[in-house]
Amino acid sequence: MIINFDNSATTFPKPLTVRKAVYRAVETLGGNAGRGGHQLAMRSSSAVYSARETVAEFFGAEPENVIFTLNCTHALNMAIQGVMKNGGHLIISGIEHNSSARPAVTLASEKKIRLSIADVYPDSSKTVESFRRLITKDTKAVVCTIAGNVTGQIMPYREIARLCRDNNICFIADGAQACGVLDINIINDGINILCTAGHKGLYGITGTGLLVTDGKFRISPIIQGGTGTMSESLKQPELLPESLESGTLNTVGAVSVKAGIEFVKSKGVSNIFSHEDRICKRFIREIQKDDRIVVYRHPQAEYVPIVAFNMRNVSPEKLSSYLSEKGYCLRAGFHCSALAHIQLGTKNGCVRFSPSVFSREEDAVRLAEVIRKFSVQIRN
Amino acid sequence: MKKFIAEMPSYTYAVKGEKLLKSRGFDCKIVRSEKNCGYSLLINTSELNATKAFNILEKNAVPYERGTDS
Numbered sequence: 230m231i232i233n234f235d236n237s238a239t240t241f242p243k244p245l246t247v248r249k250a251v252y253r254a255v256e257t258l259g260g261n262a263g264r265g266g267h268q269l270a271m272r273s274s275s276a277v278y279s280a281r282e283t284v285a286e287f288f289g290a291e292p293e294n295v296i297f298t299l300n301c302t303h304a305l306n307m308a309i310q311g312v313m314k315n316g317g318h319l320i321i322s323g324i325e326h327n328s329s330a331r332p333a334v335t336l337a338s339e340k341k342i343r344l345s346i347a348d349v350y351p352d353s354s355k356t357v358e359s360f361r362r363l364i365t366k367d368t369k370a371v372v373c374t375i376a377g378n379v380t381g382q383i384m385p386y387r388e389i390a391r392l393c394r395d396n397n398i399c400f401i402a403d404g405a406q407a408c409g410v411l412d413i414n415i416i417n418d419g420i421n422i423l424c425t426a427g428h429k430g431l432y433g434i435t436g437t438g439l440l441v442t443d444g445k446f447r448i449s450p451i452i453q454g455g456t457g458t459m460s461e462s463l464k465q466p467e468l469l470p471e472s473l474e475s476g477t478l479n480t481v482g483a484v485s486v487k488a489g490i491e492f493v494k495s496k497g498v499s500n501i502f503s504h505e506d507r508i509c510k511r512f513i514r515e516i517q518k519d520d521r522i523v524v525y526r527h528p529q530a531e532y533v534p535i536v537a538f539n540m541r542n543v544s545p546e547k548l549s550s551y552l553s554e555k556g557y558c559l560r561a562g563f564h565c566s567a568l569a570h571i572q573l574g575t576k577n578g579c580v581r582f583s584p585s586v587f588s589r590e591e592d593a594v595r596l597a598e599v600i601r602k603f604s605v606q607i608r609n
Numbered sequence: 610m611k612k613f614i615a616e617m618p619s620y621t622y623a624v625k626g627e628k629l630l631k632s633r634g635f636d637c638k639i640v641r642s643e644k645n646c647g648y649s650l651l652i653n654t655s656e657l658n659a660t661k662a663f664n665i666l667e668k669n670a671v672p673y674e675r676g677t678d679s
Contacts, residue, residue, distance in 0.1 A: 263620045266641025266648070278624045293621050458619045460646035468672065471619050 317369030381535030390419030505534030515597030614676030
């Protein structure tokens with residue numbers, strides 16, 4: 230028995246429709262998308278365009294402004310390095326994933342940009358104010374996660390977007406933990422560049438990510454090469470999506486993301502959120518029956534369906550390892566998020582519980598029982 | 610009826626242009642360009658309607674270059 234409660238890392242299982250779409254894609258899409266005019270190439274090109282349309286419609290963008298990437302980290306690196314190419318001031322939040330924090334810190338340590346980190350509070354208005362205070366005349370971009378990957382705290386992203394718009398700053402949003410459980414529309418939400426994974430809440434396969442832009446801010450490519458267009462020229466094309474999509478596209482991955490988004494749409498984003506949120510709240514109630522459990526949630530903040538917790542005097546890795554032996558998959562440690570753990574004060578990290586649309590409440594209750602039994606066992 | 614060619618900067622824009630025109634009743638298809646590894650839209654229509662088709666592409670911000678008509 231394996232029960233996955235580590236869906237924040239990547240969702241598993243994948244929907245049947247996604248698995249079937251992947252199988253069909255491997256079986257039939259043998260051409261290289263956007264390269265050549267023969268039947269196989271055109272068939273693959275058409276499938277990729279169809280995926281682009283699905284993503285665009287889902288996030289309120291134009292198809293040509295959808296860039297397929299390897300993962301969310303890849304998209305964030307492209308966005309951060311691409312927008313900040315000529316220097317300037319960058320602000321990131323104090324709970325950013327390393328996929329934003331590391332490229333930002335690297336650029337700053339190389340003196341290519343000036344970097345500020347905005348404090349995050351349970352009170353949204355205080356968080357927005359901390360961003361506002363950091364804005365200067367040369368602030369070029371703000372990077373903020375829509376929902377933190379450790380506790381799942383939902384950031385005041387619409388307010389931060391408004392702040393950026395009012396100051397002509399590029400707003401780069403990390404949607405890795407939000408897309409598929411929150412209704413994200415780049416136009417309505419004021420997001421200039423949305424970076425997200427295809428394999429988490431969108432239920433595509435691993436090796437898929439998305440950069441979706443409104444096209445208002447230029448993103449210089451960090452990778453150059455074959456795009457299938459303007460091949461006679463040694464200059465990288467300027468137009469999206471090709472300028473940011475050098476090299477053979479992951480056609481199978483793009484098809485999987487399309488099928489995943491169609492699955493999410495068929496279930497309804499708010500229904501998926503409600504289902505997973507109910508499981509999280511039940512899980513919290515059950516584990517808090519043990520007084521050694523610490524749950525990292527604040528009553529003033531809102532959360533996507535993720536629960537970060539610890540058992541006092543027990544290392545997160547030890548607890549996670551025990552749960553794994555019992556068949557439950559939960560991720561312990563720092564979750565690639567140094568900043569968020571500094572903010573939480575979790576020196577040894579924590580354990581993260583994250584359900585998916587396929588998770589069952591009864592499994593979460595059983596897991597909580599196992600955790601409580603472990604607590605008793607090590608107490609004696 | 611004549612064949613008009615709009616050379617597109619990429620396959621992505623070729624499909625976008627094709628969908629726009631087809632949804633407005635134009636007879637068109639994507640063909641491989643003779644040069645630059647690109648894709649073109651082959652529009653089968655009258656002189657008057659060709660102007661309309663090119664205007665539709667422009668109004669929808671679909672970049673293209675007018676190719677040699679046949």
